[in-house]
Amino acid sequence: MKKINPILRAFIPVTRGLGQMLGPDYEIVLHDISDPEQSVIAIENGHVTGRKVGAPLTDLGLYILRSEKFKDVDVVPNYMTTTSDGRILRSTTIFIRDENGKIIGFLCINYDTTKISIFKQVIEQHLTFQNLEDMAGTNHERFVSKVEELLNEAIQSVKSLAGKPLRYATKEEKISVLKKLDEKGFFLLKGAVDFLAKEMGNSKFTIYAYLREARNRSNNLV
Incomplete structure (x- = not known):
């Protein structure tokens, strides 16, 4: 030995x-x-x-x-x-x-x-994300339990366009905000116009008028 x-x-x-x-x-x-x-x-x-x-x-x-x-x-x-x-x-x-x-x-x-290399590949595969910003103009999807939360979050996301509380925004600024909200599908939600009217300090009829003008401008650009 x-x-x-x-x-x-x-x-x-x-x-x-x-x-x-x-x-x-x-x-x-x-x-x-x-x-x-x-x-x-x-x-x-x-x-x-x-x-x-x-x-x-x-x-x-x-x-x-x-x-x-x-x-x-x-x-x-x-x-x-x-x-x-x-x-x-x-x-x-x-x-x-x-x-x-x-x-x-x-x-x-x-x-x-x-084994750990295979595990690493699986982890990387499940942590690889599509860039939602390029597709939908937002970097994340919001999960809410009430329509009011969705309405409020949509408004909060576009307030920066006016740079001030929406009730103090000019007509042009409000039309720009409405255009952005329309692109986000905001007006597909029931109560969206009433909710926005309170936020902007305008009547529902004014909101509808601004919305028509925003859509007309968009159509003219096509």
Whole structure:
């Protein structure tokens, strides 16, 4: 049986525990770099990459051992790797050192992002919206329980055209407001003229007259 450094041996139950806690999409791998050709001494959920105990060190592991860039590094977190069949993994490599600071092994975590990527696509699909502003001149649909609420909200939405309380607006400003309300379908609602007459301080007959003038102007533009 291969002799394992006691420090690395202490990480074998850690490997097992992490694999069981995190679940089957997380591969946990413990490497002993004293034998790069058979460095894997413990592995959980090896189906993620298809490896098992006795598998060799990766090319990244070999590079780390030869490069001065990692002399004082303890963790390389959250980098992207790809399996042989094209699945994307989110990987982290933790350096295990002896009492002298020399690297003796790696604890690696490889998360298969396939499921979460599908979930992300589903979320994005359900949170993609048609621009209602371009189609209906408004950026949202209002849900109300009473007609009065709808009438009031419609009026509030066009008050900015006059820039003042509607009862103090000029005739031209009122006609512009009526034109906008007509485009919104305001006058399809029962009681709309009475409601607007109170808001503008005019009689129903004046509102009807202004509305006819607004519609005539619109028709002349066609």
